[in-house]
Amino acid sequence: MMHIFSMKSKTKQMSISDIPDAPVLYLPLLQHIGQAAKPIVEVGEYVLKYQLIAEETRNLSANIHAPVSGTIKAIELHPLADGTLVETIVLQNDFRNEEITRPAIEVDNLTSDEILAIIKGAGIVGEGGAQFPTFVKYNLLGKKIDTFIVNGTECEPYLTADYALMRDKTEELFRGILLINKVLQAREIVLSIEKQNKELLDIFSPFLSQSEYKNIRVAILPNQYPQGGELQLIKSVTGKELARGVLPKDEGLMVSNVGTIHAVYNALVESKPLTERIITVSGEQSKKSGNYQVKIGTPISHVLEYQNLTNTLDDKQLVLGGPMMGKNVVETSAPIIKGSSGVLFFKKKEIKRNNCISCGYCVDVCPMKLMPLVFAENYRTGKIASLEKYSLNSCIECAACEYICPSDVPLMESIKEGKIKLNALLTHAN
């Protein structure tokens, strides 16, 4: 792991505020790992806020709800930020916010199965970026959880959405943790934060001193990137080094992002499905930086408009997510989805690639203890099979290697494209 410049001070002090709702929302049927949801509304139909509009299908999928009331304009292919076309429900906002009648839930009397059913119904997926359906993750199938790690280590530069959530919605977060632990029954709950955010302890301590929260302890971890990566976090908290591909659940561990927990709280206590999230808007070109609560489905162009920035990509680099692992935005009409943690505006830069000088910095910073320089060299020279010998598939694509590289070697391109070629080769060989 490595030290990385934080750039969080731009937005850290800002409380969570709202961006006015967009006139048209784009709700991709695939905002999660797995299979696309199936639309249950028709074009022209009027829907209410929080109404279920697409249903999860059998294999790893998640429900999708209307974030506002309005008319279904279309169900068509629409790009995600990276340009991938996905079947998308287009919702015309009527700005009346007419809600469905939300059932009152007696939270304290819920059984574990009922909690899971509500999480499933609310369409919750991991908000840290992986977008894994949460009800599948929490369904233990008889496994026992020792440690439940609440991931508040937001290690990407610029992002402060999780920080703002922990600071402004502390009670909801703590209640959410306990509700989830009714399912997980973890012996120990660890809320992890970074050292640069240790002032959160002052906000947490009134809760920590209450008897109902006595199982929760706060771990203050070093400001390292990628400290918030699931495997690195598990190692820092428990000392266990899990190989990539091992399910934490099988080792008695569960890691959840604070944003996901907040969504669970909303579903259980407020009976609101996942239709909005907190994002950080920042970056060197950003004019109104801050932590914003936005409706899922809000097109990035709407954020541009709110920033008084032109709706063009010619002069800027837009990123959906963090600057290390986020997505390059190639379509400004693409929406903010359930796993988007930020919208960042950078200057467009031409990167001059040089030869690798074998300085080994990438080897030093690789959190997975790989040799990124070898990936670049073997990819360049077409030695795809030998990528396997250097465990390419263990790479978590955190991009620390290319961040530190003084030659700006195209390491991430070699890794991402190399994985595709290698896995094609491996499938072919079998």
Add this chain to the structure above:
Amino acid sequence: MQTDSKTIYTPFVRAKDSVWEVMSDVLLALIPCAVISYFAYGEAPLFVMFVAVISAMVGEFIFAGIFLKKWNTLLDGSAIVTAILLAFTLAPFTPWYVVAFGSAMAVIFGKILWGGLGRNMFNPALVGREFMTVFFPLVMTSRTIWYNKDYVNFQDLNIFNFLGNGGFTEYMNSIFFKPSGAIGEYSVLLLVLGGLYLLLRRRISWHIPFGLLVTFFILLQIFAFKDIKFSLGGILLGTLFMATDMPSSASTKMGKLYYGAMIGLVAMLCLLNDVKYEYMSYSILLVNGFVIPINWVFKPKVWGENINLKERVGAGVLLTIGIVATTYALVYLHHFDLVRYLIFAYILIVIGRFSFSKQLH
């Protein structure tokens, strides 16, 4: 709707660093030693450095342009570093045309024909030096290039005299300035300071110098009964600035330790076998040739995976046997004056490789 066709990969932020910054740190670390050489032999060593730099830059510009179709490689600063390092290994009165030849060869055969900066297997400065030895054997072995009484500036610079009279003062004075040996070897103290600067700037890691010096000096103790003569300045110049050259050295922490240790071992084997002057360049170049297997054998333990210790140790033993055997072969060639054929073979291989490998162009 806006579309951008070229795929852009993560990350979107980068550390502020560049090859130029790496090279300028090395240059900064070398400047004090370059300055002190003036106190030894006046303009002569400065002239050697000047000729080396000009020749390397001209060679780089022309040949990188022609062979690699890159006309801006001078901007990375590596040609200057190579030239200064080469000059540091030379005698202060080496004729200018020999210096110019060596410096150009260092850049062309040490770097460009390998595919440019970073792709070279051997330390370019030392490659240049070997070319000089092979193509100008009489000049390079003559005594006159090492001393010229008309140019002696200072025999000593006793800046530590304020410490009073005594052995310690004398010792400090001698490690600060001693006008003997090659251009870069006049000040042990300034070499160490340069090395410390590079360590602090993380341009070198401690692993290579540590492995090298520990091995070398332990072996020196073991063979204390033999009268081994070596230049401390030469060892330090090689250890801190040549063995740590990024492209030609190992890339993993354990690999660096082993790589350093092997250079220490090979250098000692050379000294024990009567290789009087070339021990440092031989040892570094020889172990440079083993960097690929060293990186493989000493690759880090992948997160969450188990390490096959037995297999690794076996491979390490085999590697060491290979390095020692190669050392003895080299010593044999050296004593029969056959090293030049190695250089001829090197020239053929490098040219052949460049001509037939498409990836280098």
